[in-house]
Amino acid sequence: MNILEKALAMLSKYPLCDHCLGRQFALLGYNIENKDRGRVLKLGLTLQASAFAMAKDNEGIKRLRILAENGFSYEAKETLRRFKTRIHKQDPSKVCFLCEGKFQLLDSVIKKALQAIEEYEYTKFLVGIELPITVEEREDEFKAEFDVSYGESIKHEFGRLLGKRMAELTNKAVDYKLPDIVIIINPFTEHVRVQVNPLFIAGRYRKLVRDIPQSKWFCSSCHGKGCQKCSGAGKMYPESVEELISAPFLEAAAGEKTVFHASGREDVDARMLGTGRPFVIEILKPKKRFLDLQALQVYVNMQAKGKVEISSLRFTNKEVIRRLKKAETAQKEYNVLIEFENEISEEALQLLEEKLTGALIKQQTPLRVLHRRADLTREKYIYKVKVKKVSPKRALMKIRCQGGLYVKELVSGDEGRTLPNVSDLLGNKAKTLKLDVTNVIIE
Ligand SMILES: [Zn+2]
Ligand SMILES: [Zn+2]
Known part of the structure; x- marks a missing residue:
């Protein structure tokens, strides 16, 4: 045929x-x-x-x-x-069998779609089409009946045409891979849904004080509801790195909420110094995307002055979070102030440097985190250790190691769960007084 x-x-x-x-x-x-x-x-x-x-x-x-x-x-x-033939009067209820005449009525659904996205800032968008099941089934049967082999689907044509028209009207680009917003249109019911994709901003943070956790730490008794133990706050610490950084971003983007991603975390009582730790803020359902990152950096650093400092802000995408998590095992540098039970000699510290530089540490999950981490033995490599005596019983240790090594346990030994460790190597019980992360090395 x-x-x-x-x-x-x-x-x-x-x-x-x-x-x-x-x-x-x-x-x-x-x-x-x-x-x-x-x-x-x-x-x-x-x-x-x-x-x-x-x-x-x-x-x-x-x-x-x-x-x-x-x-x-x-x-x-x-x-x-x-041909002077009698013309039957056109039956006004007769409409296209497949689209019910909807291709002629796109203007009104486009108007609705434009209204639905009016309050959002975006540069790249995508149109998704939702059709009543009966419409798709009807077309499938039609195609089978006439053995259609060169066809396109009705869904695809609606998507193509609406995407093209919206691009013309808004001057924005259709993007299949990483659209800022997806407008889901049902041309039959004229129902429009908007799916706003998150906004991702990457940067680095420094934590200049001890006793601020990285993320919001819910109260262990009430889990956030507020109780006597937490004086109604629902959390263990009044502020966190996450909260100090996120709040201004959430407000500027007029979003729904934020999720804070970082490449590892320092202990609550450890500072994060050097060039800082990489993080990504994910802002859900942002109305504004064209943020002035320079101004936000200045604002956050002013609000959190003396506590937290951010730098190197840039817009990024979801992919970076995966790399951030992978980089948790990247190299880290620490300064540890150690206190020993007995007086220490220069020779002992010399021995410590020799034994720990290039050592592979076998570390069983520390007792203090056992309640939230699986009990596993991990092997972490130490690249370099430098130790300097600062008083008869105290020494400052600089260490560069694979990320994920629990440094406090390397010092104490954690009841034999970390091997080798500083206490055992010197036969002198040691504990961490102060801990600072001085560098997070990510290529
Ligand atoms: Zn039609
Ligand atoms: Zn509580």
Whole structure:
């Protein structure tokens, strides 16, 4: 069956608009819209029918009627008039079998979509289409009935056309991979849903004081509800690095909430110094995306002055969070102030440097975190150790090691759960007085 015959067979059975007839031949010809494919097929059939009619072949008038009624063809109707044939009055309830005439009514749904995204800032968007199941099933059956092999799906055509029109009207770009917003449109019910993708901002933070946790730490008794133990605050510490940084971003972006991601974490009582620890703030449902990061940095650093300091802010994407988590085992540098039970000698510290530099530490999950971490033995490498005596019983240890090594336990030994350790190597019980992270090395 050639193309024109197939188109006629479809129209003989079902009313079809230009879009829906043309769509069944979408893979034929390039740079042609389905609407034009459909129209050209109907015109071709009109010419053919016209020739039959001139030759007094009854088939001619019969086909022109089909084109006028089921094809909604103005030209076929006018041609019938020229042959002085009685024209049946068009049944106004007759609509396209596949789209129910929705391709002719896109303007109103586009208006609704534009209204729905009015309050959001974005540069890249994507249109998603939701259709009643019956519509998709009907098209599937139709395609099977006529053995359609060059077609496009109705969903795809709606998505393409609406995306193109919205791009023209908004001057924004359609993006399939990382759109800022996805507008989900049902052209049949004219229902519009907006899915706003998170905004990701990367940076580094320094924690200049002890006794601030990295993230909000819920009260262990009430888990955030507020109780006597936490004086109603619901948390163990009044502030955290996360809260100090996130609040201004959430407000600037007019988002719903934030999620704080960092490459590892320091202990509550450890400072985070050097160039800082990499983090990413994920802002959910942001209304504003065009943030002035320089101004935000200044503002956060002013608000959290003396406590937390951020730098190197930039916009990023979800992918970076995965790399951030992977980098948790990247190299870290620490300064540890150690206190020994007995006096220490220079020789002992010399021995410590030699034994720990290049050592592979076997570390069983520390007792103090056992309640929230699985009991495993990890192996962590130490690249370099430098120790300096600062008083008869105190020493300052500089250590560069694989991330994830629990340094306090390396010092104490954690009841033999970390091996080797400072206490055992010197036969002198040692504990950490102060701990600072001085560098998080990520390539
Ligand atoms: Zn249609
Ligand atoms: Zn509480």
